[in-house]
Structure formats: C-alpha cells, structure tokens
Amino acid sequence: MSTSTASLAFSGKGPVAPETVARVRAAADELGYAGPDPLASSLRQGRSGVVGVVVEGRLLHAFRDPFAVSVLDGLSQVLDEIPAGMLLIAQPAGTPERAITQLSATALDAVVFSLCGPDTNPAVDHLAARGIPMLGDGSPADPRITHLALDNRGATAELGRLLAGLGHRRVAHVMMPLRHDSATGPATLDDVVAAEFADTRDRALGFLDVFGDDGAASSALVQTSIPDVEQGARAARLLLDVPADRRPTAVVAQSDLLAMGVVRAAEELGLRVPQDLSVTGFDGVELPWFAGTLTTIDQHGGAKGRRMGEMLRQLLAGERPADAVQRTDLRVGTTTAPARD
Template sequence: MAQAAGVSTSTASLAFSGKGPVAAETVARVLAAAAELGYTGPDPLASSLRHGRSGVVGVIVEGRLLHAFRDPFAVSVLDGLSQVLDEIPAGMLLIAQHAGAPEKAIPQLSATALDAVVFSLCGPDDNPAVEHLAARGIPMLGDGSPAHPQVVQLALDNRGASTAVSRHVHELGHRRVAHLMMPLRPDNPTGLVDRSALDGATFADSRDRALGFLDVHDLGEEAHGRLAVTSLPDVEQGAIAARLLLDRPSAERPTAVVAQSDLLAMGVVRAAGELGLRVPEDLSVTGFDGVELPWFAGTLTTVDQHGEHKGRRLGELLRRLLDGERPEDEVAPVTLRLGTTTMPPPA
C-alpha cells in the first residue's frame, strides 16, 4: 500500500490510522491506494502478538449469563469494569461457568488467548479453573472468591455488612425475624432449612451473610421456621420462599425479613402483598446490594455495595495486574442505606 501511494511505510501507517500529522492530500492518496488494493487495516492478532497481549480479559460468571443480566447489581459491576477496560483498552469476554459442573468451562478457557481473568458475582470458594489459569501464568482477580493465593481479591465483609443491617432491624424492636438466603450450594432447592444447612456451603457469600444475621438474631429452636434458602437469587424464587416464611398465623409470623439480596427482598414484598400484608406497617423488609428499583414505589432499606464503583475498582486493580504488579487484597466499602421498608413492629 505504501509503495502504491508513493510514501514510506511509516507515513502510510500514520495516514491510514489517523494517529499522526499527515497532510490531507497524502492521507487521501494512501486511502485511495488502500481501497484499490482491498486493504482494510493491520491484522489485530499479529499486532497483539507483537505486544505480547491478546487485548481480551475473561470475566467468569457463575451460572447462566441470563441470570447475570437479569440482576441489576451484576450489570452495574460489569458496567463499571467495562469503563476501565475501555480506557486500557481491552475487550471483555463473558464466560458462563455451570454451577454444578464448573470444570466444563476449562476447555473454553484453554482455547482462548486471555490477558487476565476476573471472577465476579459470588462464585464458589473452590474453582477448578484457577489451577488451569495459574499454570498458564494468567493473572486473576476475584471479588472474594475463589479462595486461592494467586487470586487478587476485592473482597466484601459479608458477615459484617449482614450484621449491620440485622442489628438495625433488632434495634427497631423486631424479635420474630426471618432470614432469606441466596443459594448455599449449586443444587439446593428453594425451601425452609435449619442452621445445619450452612454446614458444607460452597458459596461463602451466602454462608457469611447468614452468619452475620445469626450473630444478631439467635433463633435457637425456631431456626427451621425462620430460615429459607432459594435455588436462584431472583424475585420469583424470593417470593416462593417468602410465602413459606409468612403464610402462617399472625402470632407466629415474622415481623421482619432480612434478605440476602435486593431482588430477594422484592420477592418478599411481592409475597407480602399477595398475603394482604403491608410493608412496612405489618412487615419490615431489608435487602443487600443497593441497586436501582425503579418499579418499586418505596425505597428499600439495604446494604449498598456501590456496584458501579466496585466494578471500576476491579478494573483499576486489573490494570495494575496487566502492568506486572501484584496489588494487595482489598475490602470493598459498603453503606447501610435506610429506606421506607423498615419500621418498629406492630403492637
């Protein structure tokens, strides 16, 4: 192309890319020569190999991508991360990892050139992909999991945050309080459980939020009627589990439900309405995440994880990993955000 346009290779490159001070007449001549020769630009793969990078960051999402895109908190984290990836620049490749068979993602990972991998959105503590990626020397970043020394963590104090929102409910005067959990393991069905369900939990986020709740509300023998777990952390499963907690005589019914996510909390609000209960007059409800809920008329009392900011911080740590650094693990900040869904229990 440079020869056809009668310019040097460097001038042709600057003219074609638009990145250098080249006369307009020369740019026009280079572009005309490129069009005549059918040249569409440099090979991005060859360019990445020269620079030692693929320009792709893998983001492993536990479960189906459908569920991640339905979760506004997950979307806000990915949005924040993508903003920094655009600045690096790098592309994002979403990789779904089957909850019950995480090893199935390894063949896809092995066939993909990746500069780094981010484990996001509450995955299991033990992930077989870690050893595969470590053997390839690929930098890894997690949001508290997988628990592995080669994974840099932007973790969350799940137990402490859950304790804070549970203490708020206790200080309002609630003593009959129930807890609605995200999945504790890949195969658990939605239903009532007792404290022993926490034994052997593979999802540390869910387990630790439950422990934070139990640090404040010691349920004793009443635990089975006050603890529920869901198969998916969405509104539908939250409503199903909430009915199991709430559909009982008023003297036995909880006056508050502490849910492990905002979507689960919305499921509780839905179930309460179907049972003729008012929130918060008859039932206080809290969530966890701090997402926007434009379809909800009130304001949910919740633990705000600041999803977009968390995603950007993941991106900043990732930038340092790509630069060859090994940043220290961090704990992401959270805020207890009081809303209109909690008040003292009815007399």
C-alpha cells in the same frame, strides 16, 4: 509512505496529519484492505487485548441482575481505557470444569471472577499454570488471586442491628443459593456452615450474629435456587403464609431482587410493608418499578466494577496490587419500621 505511518493512521494513536490519514484510508479502500491483522499485532505485543470474565451459571441470570450489570459496566469503562475487550465465559453450575475447555482455547491477558462464585474453582489451577493474572471479589478463595472483597458478614449484621433496634424479634432470612444444586426451601445452620458459596454463607452468618441462638430473636432460614424476584416471593410465602403469631415481623433478604420478591409475596398475602412487615435487601441497585425505597446495603456496583478495573490495570502492567475491601453503606428506606408487637 512507510509501513509505520500507515499503521499509525489506522490505529489513531500517533502524530499523523488528518490529510495523511485520509490518503491511507482511501488507498486501503481501493485495495480492499481492512487494516492491520489484530492477531499479528497481539503476537508482537505479547497481549491478546482480551480479559475473560467468568460468570457462575447461565449468562441469562447475570443479565437479569441489575447489580451484576452495574459491576460489569463499571469494569468495562476501565477496560475501554486500557484498552481491552471483555469476554464473558459462563461456568455451568455443577460442572465448572467444562469452562476450562473454552478457557484453554482462548488467548487471555487476565481473568476476572466478579459475580459471587464458589469457594473453589478448577479453572484457577489451569489459569495459574498458564501464568494468567486473576482478579476476584473474594471467591474463589485462593492466594493466587488478587481480591477486591466485601465484608458480607459485617454488612448483614448491620442490617440486623437496625431491625433489632426497631424492636423486631421474629426475624427471618431469605438467602441466595447455598450450593449449585440448591432448591428453594428451608435451611439449617449446618447447611449454612457447609455452603459452597462464600457470599451466601457469610451473609447468613452476619444475620445469625444478631438473630441466632444467642441473639435477640428467633429466626428462620430459607434458601433459594436462584436469587431473583420469583424465587424470593416463593421463599417468602413459606415464611409469611402462616398464623400471625408465628409470622416474622421482618425479613432480611440477601439481595435486592430477593427483597422485591418478599415485598411482592407480602402484598399478595395482604400484608403491608413496612407496617406489618419490614424488609431489607442487599446490593443497592436502582429499582425504578418500585414506588418505595428499599432499606438495603449499598455496595456501589458501578464503583466496584471501576475499582476492579483499576486493579486489573495494575495486574496487566505486571504489578500485584494489595487485596482490598469494597466499601458498603447502609441505606435506610421506606421498607423498615418499628415492630408492631
């Protein structure tokens, strides 16, 4: 039996009869042979079969975020078809250069920046020097990266216009971190303009397009240290635990998890959503523990991940797909209503 026949029997990719496959595997079992060496195969093909996915901060936070999980799931579906494996690489906040050590020691066919990273990233120069194709979601902002971006500013402004149309004038904004070392607390326009993270900055600017100094409302900005339910609730208490005449009638949160924190804080303070407080989110994730339906921007995480996978397929084939913008949809739920005052 030829070497090529045995290789095809193990790979399952060739026209080899089932009886032949059974004989090959039986002989391999008898010899204690586990199959072709994947490293040798990758050297012959010039590919490692591995795509790196860089995650800002701890992986724990990504796994707790249902939107991040949905994007990774969609991406993995296409990688399975290519086929290629996915390697998650945590990039520590504040010391992003530490990820270069892991990147430099790993054979990668491509790298994806998919989960709201900073505008600049030292890993880009390293990867470009190695000739590794890169795909991003709008950040890092570098022309060497192919992007599937999002109109964060326009989508958030759409939420603002919805609330303005419902008569809300005292509207506050709960933001994701502006910087890697952000603490949950008040923020200013200057903080927004100098933000390290483009998604946070652009969503805040979209809010201010409607509710800024020239808009129809007074506004309050609060950033969080982590975009999760707990920090969303902490930020909301700063806004809501005040006299009624100073309390916002609506809160625009930059993620669905932050919005759920706002809802939790409102309920703890005896406020009804949406009768006393309208709340909006951003992402469009499933919230099975929430009895209502969140008004939010649905950015279709699974579809976004699959589209990134198709763009990645082109990059791996030596093509350079054009940058694109991911579709979003305003989804009106039960957490918004006309302002009472």
